[in-house]
Amino acid sequence: MEQHNIQDHLIRQKELIKYRLKKLNDKQNEIKSKSLVMRENTMKKYKEMQRVLEEDCRITLSLLEIEETATVHALDDLIDTNCVLLKDIELQLNQGLMDNGLKPVERVITMFDNRVQELLRTTDPGLVKLDEAKADQLLGLTNNLLLFIRSQIPIAKRLLKTYSTEVILDPTTAHPKLIISSAGDCATFTDVWQDVPEDKGRFDTTLNVLSLQSWDSGRHYWEIDVSEKLYWELGLTYPSISRKGQKEDCWLGRHADSWCLEYFDGDYNAWHGGTAHPLPISTCFRRIGILCSFYGGLVTFLGVDSMTPLYSFCTGTFTDALHLALCPGHDLQGTNSKPIKICQS
Structure with a gap:
């Protein structure tokens, strides 16, 4: 030329x-x-x-x-x-x-x-x-x-409910010490290592489980019941999240592939890219809402009890489909034995 x-x-x-x-x-x-x-x-x-x-x-x-x-x-x-x-x-x-x-x-x-x-x-x-x-x-x-x-009211909750998306947990991704309910809406920690099939998509160190469904467009909203729990993590992740080994790449929010809200003994932290964002919140919420908008690259966590916005990640553009990710945590000598559950209504 x-x-x-x-x-x-x-x-x-x-x-x-x-x-x-x-x-x-x-x-x-x-x-x-x-x-x-x-x-x-x-x-x-x-x-x-x-x-x-x-x-x-x-x-x-x-x-x-x-x-x-x-x-x-x-x-x-x-x-x-x-x-x-x-x-x-x-x-x-x-x-x-x-x-x-x-x-x-x-x-x-x-x-x-x-x-x-x-x-x-x-x-x-x-x-x-x-x-x-x-x-x-x-x-x-x-x-x-x-x-x-x-x-x-809150009117915002009625609006968010219109974005509610059906979701069930995928037992083939669950750590062997997690019991997934037959309905696929609940994850409970057990000290007993479950006799589950080997699967490349199964977490073998971190107590995570992913949703069977994934989403790559639109707006979506879920509510998670975390009542009576001392520790939990929940959020969204790309399917590329690491599943094996001790490295922190398997943890939610400790890398660029996932967004996470963590609660431990009264303290909240929002995680993404390995950076923790401590939240000045003392309320122990019974339900946590997650709003995801592909149009704006938005991941927002809310305290559903009072519809309190907790933290928002503005990512720009998602590069892959997203899965819902839950971690009920260890039972901590019985203080955290309750399940983490997806609310269907």
Whole structure:
């Protein structure tokens, strides 16, 4: 190829790359713009819900306060009536029973007896009541609203559930000291070395097991039950993860082929590429969620109990299919004997 032809060819290649870069930058700006709009619209809806609830709360409390004001005022009137008669009696006592000699004793006693009896009849505290039945009804309606809201949130969990992907564990990959349930949803450590067939895909040192399925596109979400466990590891891995020997390449997250969340005795660490990322979290979650998005090269771990984001790996682009990977850990003298289980709902 002549020199000028080579130059023309390279110039065309250069222009192709420049055009692709422009498209990539445009796409990046488009995603940022769309994401901003989605966040702003979502925030507006939450603020609107907050305003609606605050206004409803204001109205409800106002009605309760109005009734309180009315009943307190009614009691004030009754108290005043009692105070008037009390003063009259005290005045009569100070003046003497004969009221300067103009009234006989019996007449004075009878007059005050009648007034006192009438007062006791008309100022019975039981006559003044709050509408507690209506108040209880309001409280019940409020509680029902609270229960409904709680049933609908976290909204993020309802969204993630739409990405739920069926998965079962592959017993041919499980370390011989792991018992895999017949349903393929549970891994339990045992001190007894299981009589299992030799398999090139079986882990022989680390207590790992992989999913039978693998995924190379789309978005996927799983929840793992780790309740009552002192130690566990879970994550995603390429099928190329080492399976044999003592080297750390067999451990989840200790190389570039896998992403892992590890829990041990209250401490969380996210692992990838041999680097640990300690997490400032003290909550002992009963369920851990894993979200994987091939569109964004994303692996996110969440504490499902409160939908708390724990750690996210933004890998850019996955280079192979991914398997779910679990490690229930040793039983640690019975303190970690519970299984690690995939939640199917």
